[in-house]
Amino acid sequence: MHDTALYQYLLGLQSPWTVSRVNLDVKRQCVDGWAEHLEDATWACSHCAQTLPLYDHAEERTWRHLDSCQFQTHLHARIPRVACGEHGVVQVTVPWAEPRSRFTRLFERLAIDVLSQCDVSGATRILRISWDEAWGVMQRAVPRGRARKEARVVRRIGVDEKAAAKGHTYLTLGCDLDEGTVEHIAEDRTQESLDGYYAGLTQAQLDGIEAVAMDMWEPYIQATWARVPEAGEKIVFDRSHIMGHIGKAVDTVRKQEHRALMASGDETLKGSKYLWLYSQENVPEQRREEFAALRRLELKVGRAWAIKEALRCLWHYVYPASGWKFWKRWYFWVTHSRREPIRKAAETVRRHIENILTYYQHPVTNAMSEGLNSKIQKIKSMACGFRNIENFKTAIYFHGGGLDLYPC
Numbered sequence: 001m002h003d004t005a006l007y008q009y010l011l012g013l014q015s016p017w018t019v020s021r022v023n024l025d026v027k028r029q030c031v032d033g034w035a036e037h038l039e040d041a042t043w044a045c046s047h048c049a050q051t052l053p054l055y056d057h058a059e060e061r062t063w064r065h066l067d068s069c070q071f072q073t074h075l076h077a078r079i080p081r082v083a084c085g086e087h088g089v090v091q092v093t094v095p096w097a098e099p100r101s102r103f104t105r106l107f108e109r110l111a112i113d114v115l116s117q118c119d120v121s122g123a124t125r126i127l128r129i130s131w132d133e134a135w136g137v138m139q140r141a142v143p144r145g146r147a148r149k150e151a152r153v154v155r156r157i158g159v160d161e162k163a164a165a166k167g168h169t170y171l172t173l174g175c176d177l178d179e180g181t182v183e184h185i186a187e188d189r190t191q192e193s194l195d196g197y198y199a200g201l202t203q204a205q206l207d208g209i210e211a212v213a214m215d216m217w218e219p220y221i222q223a224t225w226a227r228v229p230e231a232g233e234k235i236v237f238d239r240s241h242i243m244g245h246i247g248k249a250v251d252t253v254r255k256q257e258h259r260a261l262m263a264s265g266d267e268t269l270k271g272s273k274y275l276w277l278y279s280q281e282n283v284p285e286q287r288r289e290e291f292a293a294l295r296r297l298e299l300k301v302g303r304a305w306a307i308k309e310a311l312r313c314l315w316h317y318v319y320p321a322s323g324w325k326f327w328k329r330w331y332f333w334v335t336h337s338r339r340e341p342i343r344k345a346a347e348t349v350r351r352h353i354e355n356i357l358t359y360y361q362h363p364v365t366n367a368m369s370e371g372l373n374s375k376i377q378k379i380k381s382m383a384c385g386f387r388n389i390e391n392f393k394t395a396i397y398f399h400g401g402g403l404d405l406y407p408c
């Protein structure tokens with residue numbers, strides 16, 4: 001077999017394309033192949049697909065292909081141009097690469113596989129490509145995957161916010177809680193951020209929404225009310241967010257009490273911050289005794305913590321009537337506890353209780369997309385936060401969008 005025939009086969013070129021020449025450069029560890037086409041071939045305009053004769057050629061271009069063993073392999077060709085009556089002189093599309101890509105489709109496929117398994121800098125080393133080239137692969141893959149995605153009804157939606165980096169811009173994410181995929185990303189956490197998602201849905205898709213889990217965040221509430229039919233029965237304020245609010249209040253009680261104790265030289269609460277924020281079962285084994293001892297001291301924060309932990313029962317009920325009864329008991333307890341920060345937090349919860357207890361109809365929480373959350377966390381920590389918000393969005397869709405990313 002001739003080397004040209006071998007490479008024609010390896011590159012997967014078909015008529016009218018052939019490999020005219022192959023060059024092995026041992027010193028540079030490179031294989032270069034040149035593709036040529038039959039002279040009488042006709043070509044389709046890349047805009048309207050009209051078949052036309054050759055007009056001329058563009059400058060020679062180079063595409064990186066899969067390595068030949070240890071040799072980096074490049075394909076060279078001059079792309080034919082046609083003169084279309086409607087679109088003017090345009091380049092035709094070549095079968096081995098996407099327009100504007102400097103990689104062949106097969107190389108791009110490999111790059112997508114590698115990028116989906118490791119971080120960007122790891123992928124650049126394995127693939128021997130640059131940082132910008134790696135991002136280029138992802139930036140082409142995501143719109144391709146999103147364009148291919150078929151419209152479907154997302155029955156249970158989780159709305160969440162993510163900080164791109166510490167103290168930086170927020171993103172609003174809309175997720176399919178059943179599939180564990182990111183369906184929508186928008187900057188900021190305003191009503192518009194979420195409205196953009198709903199606005200892109202058909203009426204049938206909006207009607208098909210059964211539940212939306214979210215934080216008690218007014219802009220998200222407004223956006224959902226404005227677009228989702230019968231939103232009042234579908235919004236479910238997320239358990240972890242509610243426990244987060246109460247947890248913050250417990251922390252405020254601790255801070256106040258700690259300050260008061262320290263004023264008289266009492267260090268009882270020093271270093272205890274996280275113990276009060278854990279749920280009981282998550283207190284680390286080696287600190288359990290210390291925590292139990294602290295709780296026996298009848299501290300204000302101990303009582304606030306007990307109030308917080310008791311609220312977890314709210315999500316254990318099955319029957320709404322029992323849940324409501326429990327809620328009323330809990331709320332009475334809080335309002336008589338004289339712990340101002342906790343009372344205030346409970347007041348916020350009370351104002352939203354109708355759409356917390358919708359949980360009994362729709363047992364959804366954003367924790368359902370935990371796999372997705374940890375993925376996003378990993379993306380963020382690998383990049384040490386994102387200053388470039390577009391890259392962060394691209395990475396989230398790339399890893400969490402459930403998309404078919406390959407070139408066709």
Ligand SMILES: [Zn+2]
Binds near residue numbers: 045046047048050085
């Ligand atoms: Zn045309």
